Structures are given as C-alpha cells and as structure tokens.
Amino acid sequence: MKYRQVEAFHALMISGSTVRAAEIMGITQPAVSRLIADLEHSVRFTLFDRIRGRLVATPEARLFFREVDESFRGLDRLRAAAAGIRDYGEGTLRIGCFAAGSVSLVPAAIRAFRAKHPDIRLTFHVKSSADIRNGIVDGQYDIGLAADEIDNSGIDSQVFCSYAGVIAMPKDHPLAGHKVITPTDLADIALLGLVAEDRARQRLDALLGAEGINPNYALETPNSATICALAEDGNAVGLVNPMVTGHYAGRNVVFRPFEPNVIFRSLLLYPANVQKSRLIREFSGILLAQR
Known part of the structure; x- marks a missing residue:
C-alpha cells in the first residue's frame, strides 16, 4: 500500500468520479484507475463496483474510508501546524x-x-x-x-x-522656571537618583563632578517612573528617561531639558x-x- 494509492482512493470517495479525482490530484483519469486497482490488489478486497456506468463504493470501501479520512484530517492538522510554526513559531x-x-x-x-x-x-x-x-x-x-x-x-x-534625559520636578519647584537645567543648577538641590550602576546616572555624576558638585541624593531607585512619581509629590528633582514622561502629562510634575545631554540608550x-x-x-x- 502506497500513499499515492490511498490519496487516489480518498479523492475518488470525496469527489464521486475518477474524472474529478484526477482533477484534484492533477493526474489523468487512467492514472487514477490504475492507482485504485493497485490499492485493491494491496488490501485484497473490492473497493468499487460499477453499476449502470457509475462507480459505487462497496461496504468494505466505506469502512476503509473512515480510517483513511481520519488520517487525512490528521495530515490537514499537521499542515496547519506546520504553517503556523513557519509563520509564527509556536503561536x-x-x-x-x-x-x-x-x-x-x-x-x-x-x-x-x-x-x-x-x-x-x-x-x-x-x-x-x-x-x-x-x-x-x-x-x-x-x-x-x-x-x-x-x-x-x-x-x-x-x-x-x-534619548537625552530630562529633569523631573514638581510644578512649583524653583527650577521649574528654567528653560534648561545645567549641572550648576543642581548644586545643593535634593536629588532623586537612579541606582549607581545605571550608566545614565554615572554620566550625570561625571558631569556634576567636573563642576565640583557633590550630588545630594535623597533617594535612589532603578526606575525613572518612580522618580517621576516622587517628584510629583515632593520637593526633590531627578534625571529620568524621557520614555516615561508621556504617562505624567497634565499632572503635578514638569520636565526640563538637561545640558550637557545625558543619553539614555x-x-x-x-x-x-x-x-x-x-x-x-x-x-x-x-x-x-x-x-
């Protein structure tokens, strides 16, 4: 028993004629007939009787088709799964x-x-x-x-x-009136800082150190969003990643550019x-x- 023989049997059962089965498989009608004859020889029972010029499936063929159709449904599921894996990985x-x-x-x-x-x-x-x-x-x-x-x-x-970092501060903070914040503006100002291993924090500290400023960190956190939330409700300021600022639009916190730029990458x-x-x-x- 070969797959092509079973495929011809399945096509004939679902289409009802060797002509349509041949169209489904892309082969000739005589080729379908040969495949069916070879399959009958393999399974050793008759699959179709010719009655009034029409092929009629035998009871054995209908029983066999249940198994064949289930196998083809399984193949369809495998094809769908393969397409999903090809296009979308594991979904x-x-x-x-x-x-x-x-x-x-x-x-x-x-x-x-x-x-x-x-x-x-x-x-x-x-x-x-x-x-x-x-x-x-x-x-x-x-x-x-x-x-x-x-x-x-x-x-x-x-x-x-x-992105170039910005300074977050309460709306009523004295620095809120500045268009740009510079290192000297942060002298003696309570700061909300990112943690020491953060590269943007390190860049800021280097700029402050170059101006002889020892930063006054009141609090350190790994998150820019936390700095924004604390700046909104307190009197300290902090350098933040501008990726978070849109969430605070219209609230009691404002953002000012810092120069020289401190880059968040x-x-x-x-x-x-x-x-x-x-x-x-x-x-x-x-x-x-x-x-």
Missing part, C-alpha cells in the same frame, strides 16, 4: 522589558500587535535590564528591551533608541544564533515604529 510571544519601556511604549506595541493577531498568546514581564538579558540567554523570552548597561555576551542585540535583545520567527520580526517592527 506565543514572550516579552521581557525594563521598567522605563513598560510604562507606555511596549504596552502600545502590544495593543497594536494584538489588533492584528488576537489569537497569539503573549506574556509580558517587567524586570531589571540584567534579568531581561539573563532571561533571553536562558530561553525565557523571545524578545527583550533593556538599558545598555547589560552584558552583551551570549545574546544578539541592536540599538533601539537613544536602550537595546532590543534576542536569543543568540537563532533565526527570528515571523512573529518576532513583526512585533519588533511594531515596537520600533512606536519610538
């Missing part, structure tokens, strides 16, 4: 993101992606940049967004964006040496468009 997308990107940028990309692919299952984890990098290495995430202080070994990465991360599925490529494109 899930696992996203890891550092805090600044999770405020509005990545959620906006997720909404746009889900509008196009409502059946794709997503997971979205917000963790430190180091944890996102490690999750990419360990296979926990398909794509990650992280600050540039991570170790780049063992991953594929590309620059996502570079973020990276898109992928597993190393793994071809990106269509799903990952499409989400990456949507995410890049949100910048």
Whole structure:
C-alpha cells in the first residue's frame, strides 16, 4: 500500500468520479484507475463496483474510508501546524522589558500587535535590564528591551533608541522656571537618583563632578517612573528617561531639558544564533515604529 494509492482512493470517495479525482490530484483519469486497482490488489478486497456506468463504493470501501479520512484530517492538522510554526513559531510571544519601556511604549506595541493577531498568546514581564538579558540567554523570552548597561555576551542585540534625559520636578519647584537645567543648577538641590550602576546616572555624576558638585541624593531607585512619581509629590528633582514622561502629562510634575545631554540608550535583545520567527520580526517592527 502506497500513499499515492490511498490519496487516489480518498479523492475518488470525496469527489464521486475518477474524472474529478484526477482533477484534484492533477493526474489523468487512467492514472487514477490504475492507482485504485493497485490499492485493491494491496488490501485484497473490492473497493468499487460499477453499476449502470457509475462507480459505487462497496461496504468494505466505506469502512476503509473512515480510517483513511481520519488520517487525512490528521495530515490537514499537521499542515496547519506546520504553517503556523513557519509563520509564527509556536503561536506565543514572550516579552521581557525594563521598567522605563513598560510604562507606555511596549504596552502600545502590544495593543497594536494584538489588533492584528488576537489569537497569539503573549506574556509580558517587567524586570531589571540584567534579568531581561539573563532571561533571553536562558530561553525565557523571545524578545527583550533593556538599558545598555547589560552584558552583551551570549545574546544578539541592536540599538533601539537613544534619548537625552530630562529633569523631573514638581510644578512649583524653583527650577521649574528654567528653560534648561545645567549641572550648576543642581548644586545643593535634593536629588532623586537612579541606582549607581545605571550608566545614565554615572554620566550625570561625571558631569556634576567636573563642576565640583557633590550630588545630594535623597533617594535612589532603578526606575525613572518612580522618580517621576516622587517628584510629583515632593520637593526633590531627578534625571529620568524621557520614555516615561508621556504617562505624567497634565499632572503635578514638569520636565526640563538637561545640558550637557545625558543619553539614555536602550537595546532590543534576542536569543543568540537563532533565526527570528515571523512573529518576532513583526512585533519588533511594531515596537520600533512606536519610538
């Protein structure tokens, strides 16, 4: 018994004639008849009787067709599964993101992606940049967004964006009247700082140190969004990643440019040496468009 023989039998059963079966298979009518004869020889029972010029399936053929049809349904499921894997990987997308990107940028990309692919299952984890990098290495995430202080070994990465940091402060803070904040403006000012290992924090400290300013950090946090929230309700100011500022529009916090620029740089991360599925490529494109 050969697959092509079974395929001819299935086509004949669902179409009702050797002519239509031949059209389905893209072969000639005599070729279909030969395949059916060979299959009858293989199974050793008659599959069709010719009655008044028509082929009529025997009871044995109808019983055999139940099994054949179930097998073809299984093949259809396999073809659909293969198409899904080819186009979308496993039908899930696992996203890891550092805090600044999770405020509005990545959620906006997720909404746009889900509008196009409502059946794709997503997971979205917000963790430190180091944890996102490690999750990419360990296979926990398909794509990650992280600050540039991570170790780049063992991953594929590309620059996502570079933004000049801004100073967050309450609307009634004395510095709110300045169009631009400079290092000397921050002398003797209570500061809300990013943690010491943050590269933007290190760049800021270097600029302050060059002016002989010893920064007065009242609080340190890994998250720009936390600085914004604390600046809104207190009297301290802090340098933040502008990726988070849109969330605070119209609230009791304002943002002023800082010069010289302190750059916040973020990276898109992928597993190393793994071809990106269509799903990952499409989400990456949507995410890049949100910048």
